[in-house]
Amino acid sequence: MAKVLIVEDDPDLQLLIKTWVEDAGHHVVLADDGQEAMHQIREDRVDVVILDLMMPVVDGWEVLARVQRFKGPAPAIIVVSAHPDLDRATKLGAVAGFRKPVRPDELLHALDQALDSASWPVTPPET
Secondary structure (H helix, E strand, O other): OOEEEEEOOOHHHHHHHHHHHHHOOOEEEEEOOHHHHHHHHHHHOOOEEEEOOOOOOOOHHHHHHHHHOOOOOOOEEEEEEOOOOHHHHHHOOOOEEEEOOOOHHHHHHHHHHHHHOOOOOOOOOOO
16 A cells, blocks of 8 residues: 555545545545645655646646655656646656546556556555
C-alpha cells in the first residue's frame, strides 16, 4: 500500500480519482492547490503525487519545480491535466502525463509502474 497525494481543485474529479486509488488498495491524502500539496508532501511523506497543473494559489508547474529541488528522496509525480503541454511536465520530472479526462485503467497502470520503479522509500504497510 502506498500513500498517494491527489492534488486537484475540481472536487468532483478529486473524489473520483480518490475512489479509484483507494479501490486499488492505497491510502489517499488530498490537496486543493499547490500550496497545500507542498505542505502534504513535506509533512505526510507521500510516495506518489497525482497532480493537476492549472490550480489556484500555487499551480502544478511550481509544484513540479519545487519537488525537483528536493535534496534526497522525492515522490513520483503523475500529471493529470487539461493543459496541452504534457511533454513539458515530463521534462520537469513527471513520470507520466495524462490529458483530462483520464481513464482509471491508464492512471492506475501509471501508478503501479511508478511504485514498481520507486527509488525512494515507499510507505510500509500498516501493521
